Amino acid sequence: xxxxxxxxxAQPGKxxxxxxxxxxxxxxxxxxxxxxxxxDPEDADAIWITEVWDREESHRASLSLPAVQAAIAEAxxxxxxFDSSTRTEPVGGVGLAS
Amino acid sequence: xxxxxxxxxAQPGKxxxxxxxxxxxxxxxxxxxxxxxxxDPEDADAIWITEVWDREESHRASLSLPAVQAAIAEAxxxxxxFDSSTRTEPVGGVGLAS
Numbered sequence: 517x518x519x520x521x522x523x524x525x526a527q528p529g530k531x532x533x534x535x536x537x538x539x540x541x542x543x544x545x546x547x548x549x550x551x552x553x554x555x556d557p558e559d560a561d562a563i564w565i566t567e568v569w570d571r572e573e574s575h576r577a578s579l580s581l582p583a584v585q586a587a588i589a590e591a592x593x594x595x596x597x598f599d600s601s602t603r604t605e606p607v608g609g610v611g612l613a614s
Numbered sequence: 615x616x617x618x619x620x621x622x623x624a625q626p627g628k629x630x631x632x633x634x635x636x637x638x639x640x641x642x643x644x645x646x647x648x649x650x651x652x653x654d655p656e657d658a659d660a661i662w663i664t665e666v667w668d669r670e671e672s673h674r675a676s677l678s679l680p681a682v683q684a685a686i687a688e689a690x691x692x693x694x695x696f697d698s699s700t701r702t703e704p705v706g707g708v709g710l711a712s
Contacts, residue, residue: 519652521619521662539706550650550709552666554617554702564619564702566664568650568709604652604662608637611648611666611711 517549518572519604524563525596531561534594541583547574549612561596568606616670617702622661628692629659635689639681645672647710659694666704
């Protein structure tokens with residue numbers, strides 16, 4: 517499996533709007549086993565995204581999906597930056613969509 | 615929802631054994647919506663654990679479950695340390711066990 521743990525920064529005051537956009541179009545992403553978006557309670561503009569995919573290729577392919585492309589375009593003006601992005605190799609757990 | 619993103623370090627050469635232990639007893643943790651363990655491909659001893667709970671209290675209560683207590687006791691000698699632990703407020707996504 518292929519995983520990502522990323523910290524993104526919203527423009528000031530735009531985090532909730534950005535979270536709404538990030539939540540769109542995530543139902544039908546082939547190979548996506550987990551995709552969770554979260555606020556950072558200690559940092560008003562920060563968003564955490566943790567993802568698990570069956571394979572890295574599935575993640576890469578998802579970026580071309582129309583719904584994801586639309587979400588990216590809508591989200592871009594609300595994004596102030598990316599603090600970190602860590603690649604992981606998930607080995608198991610609870611809540612991995614089959 | 616309550617979330618955690620943690621980076622743990624195994625004793626050298628003990629990561630896979632530690633991952634096996636961490637995977638034990640995770641099926642029946644009331645309120646656990648997601649619990650994913652992963653290797654860090656760039657750091658041979660590092661493990662990432664990303665968790666989502668319905669409430670912080672459910673996470674705290676899980677630490678008293680016999681299966682979790684047993685796993686903690688078994689894992690302790692294989693743990694070299696904890697690099698980071700970030701609290702999050704998950705808002706949604708894919709792969710949240712209901």
